[in-house]
Amino acid sequence: MLYESRTEGLCWWCRAAPADxxxxxxxxxxxxxxxxxxxxxxxxxxxxxxxxxxxxxxxVVVKFKPTLCSDCNNRRSQPHDLAYDRFADYVRGHDRHILSSRAIDLRAVYGRDRWEDGRDDMLRFFAKHAGCRLAENGIEVPEPHL
Structure with a gap:
């Protein structure tokens, strides 16, 4: 169920600092x-x-209104952003192979021993995006967060 935000003006993630x-x-x-x-x-x-x-x-057209604090949007979410960037770079560099095989081997993207962590961080990137969209529209972002 969706609820109206109770933390307007605060970072939706930490709920403590101003959304700046x-x-x-x-x-x-x-x-x-x-x-x-x-x-x-x-x-x-x-x-x-x-x-x-x-x-x-x-x-400003390509940004959400302020919904996160600087710390959460930079330091705290950096591993998620980097995991997405690594995935996007891989897709761009291997597009023909991906289209022909119809698969993406995450071990090739993040490494044989770290692919699960990379996958999880990339999914957290998308969860952060969804949280920002909810917060921008005045909808409470449910816990637990990322």
Whole structure:
């Protein structure tokens, strides 16, 4: 069941510090990998009947409103962000093999002995994204968190 947020203005993860940091909706490294450092005169977001142009990888258009504190969005979630980046780099570098085999061997992505940790951290990255989306829409993020 979804409930209205009771922690408005606080970081949804630690629930202690002010929400002063904006997580990217579209990962900055993905934008730079795909489109370069910017500006992006051709990219826009269509919302509420109008176009908003994405100026570059740090554009407010590609970020959630502040829903996390700086510590949670940087230090605390760094392993999750790095696991996603490693996965995305692997997919980009092995796209033909992935399409032909229709599989991704996570041991090849994260290493034979660390693939489960890498997988879990990547899933935590997506959970952080979902938490930010919920919080931005005023919905309480249920515990336990990441």
């Amino acid at each position: 940091s904006r997580e990217h909706k579209l990962k900055k490294t993905d934008l730079k990998r795909q489109f370069g450092p910017g500006p992006y005169p051709e990219l826009s977001s269509h919302k509420d009947g109008g176009d908003r142009f994405i100026q570059g990888p740090d554009s």
